[in-house]
Amino acid sequence: MRTGEGIYHCIKVQQFSRDFLEEICDLADKIREIARTKAGTEYLSSTLNHKQAMLYFVQPSTRTFLSFYSACQILGIKCAEVRDPKTSSEVKGESEEDTVRTFSSYFDLIIMRHPQANFAEKIAGLLDRTERPVPVINAGSGKDQHPTQALLDVYTLRRSFHHRGGIDGKQIVFAGDLLRGRTVRSLAALLTRYQGVKQYFVAPPEFQIGQDILDFLDKQGVEYELTENFEAVIQGADAIYMTRLQDEWDSAENTRSVIDIERFSMRERHLQMLKADAVILHPLPRRLEIEVAIDSDPRAGYWRQVRNGMWARAALIAMTFCRKQNIYEYYLNNNL
Ligand code: CP
Numbered sequence: 001m002r003t004g005e006g007i008y009h010c011i012k013v014q015q016f017s018r019d020f021l022e023e024i025c026d027l028a029d030k031i032r033e034i035a036r037t038k039a040g041t042e043y044l045s046s047t048l049n050h051k052q053a054m055l056y057f058v059q060p061s062t063r064t065f066l067s068f069y070s071a072c073q074i075l076g077i078k079c080a081e082v083r084d085p086k087t088s089s090e091v092k093g094e095s096e097e098d099t100v101r102t103f104s105s106y107f108d109l110i111i112m113r114h115p116q117a118n119f120a121e122k123i124a125g126l127l128d129r130t131e132r133p134v135p136v137i138n139a140g141s142g143k144d145q146h147p148t149q150a151l152l153d154v155y156t157l158r159r160s161f162h163h164r165g166g167i168d169g170k171q172i173v174f175a176g177d178l179l180r181g182r183t184v185r186s187l188a189a190l191l192t193r194y195q196g197v198k199q200y201f202v203a204p205p206e207f208q209i210g211q212d213i214l215d216f217l218d219k220q221g222v223e224y225e226l227t228e229n230f231e232a233v234i235q236g237a238d239a240i241y242m243t244r245l246q247d248e249w250d251s252a253e254n255t256r257s258v259i260d261i262e263r264f265s266m267r268e269r270h271l272q273m274l275k276a277d278a279v280i281l282h283p284l285p286r287r288l289e290i291e292v293a294i295d296s297d298p299r300a301g302y303w304r305q306v307r308n309g310m311w312a313r314a315a316l317i318a319m320t321f322c323r324k325q326n327i328y329e330y331y332l333n334n335n336l
Pocket of ligand 1: 061062063065284
């Protein structure tokens with residue numbers, strides 16, 4: 001993978017270094033500060049207004065699609081979208097590979113969500129062998145990777161722990177369907193870039209985190225625990241990352257009906273057990289695993305997380321096109 005300001009294709013979290021994470025979070029902060037004024041938004045929207053992006057989302061999405069769309073708008077990038085392959089020439093038998101290669105003829109950036117693990121990686125490799133190797137951003141691939149969600153999660157954690165020494169040394173609890181949740185798999189792997197973070201995985205045995213992630217944590221020397229006891233671990237947690245049952249992946253022998261999600265749900269009564277400065281996160285969408293009454297507690301961070309996604313993705317796109325330096329210059333020249 002080629003690098004501009006540390007990134008070209010964005011495919012999986014393992015490609016992000018600690019330095020890159022700090023850079024992208026710093027840049028996201030700068031972009032959101034610049035965007036506070038009309039002059040700032042006008043400046044930002046001039047930075048990449050010669051570029052065009054294709055949002056190829058053939059799996060459902062609300063936040064990832066819209067936050068990428070908004071991030072492109074912030075930077076002045078014009079967007080087109082394909083969300084239903086039935087509207088493309090795939091119905092005439094064209095392969096997905098040829099479809100995406102066609103996008104690269106018209107667009108300067110391809111942002112894609114796809115049900116197949118490794119599809120984004122395959123496309124990035126394919127485009128690299130063509131005369132128009134435009135950057136590819138993986139916006140969620142199969143049950144495997146959701147690298148930009150992990151970026152926005154790290155950004156949210158960094159902001160949450162700003163006055164508490166940052167992410168290093170924190171205790172992070174993951175709860176829910178950890179086997180099929182690509183957001184947890186990606187964030188668990190990315191947190192290995194921080195020192196002394198202990199991870200707790202709370203799930204029924206059928207949906208416990210995959211052995212490949214545990215092997216990766218072992219290799220990185222990261223401390224972790226697997227448990228079914230939600231109430232025992234949330235009390236010492238600095239962050240609790242809730243997830244829904246990913247039953248779109250259900251198969252005949254592994255169905256939702258056998259799972260008691262109540263044991264892995266955050267209820268109002270749990271709030272008194274949490275540390276005063278804990279943060280509750282969720283990649284969303286949620287179902288019943290976080291009671292709506294919890295939304296008004298200051299520790300509920302998931303709606304902030306949604307908005308952070310837009311800033312983190314704007315920073316990622318700006319770095320993809322090597323605009324970090326220009327944005328910093330504007331920031332400094334305008335005494336922000
Ligand atoms: N967190 C997330 O990926 O949400 P969407 O599926 O709505 O994009």
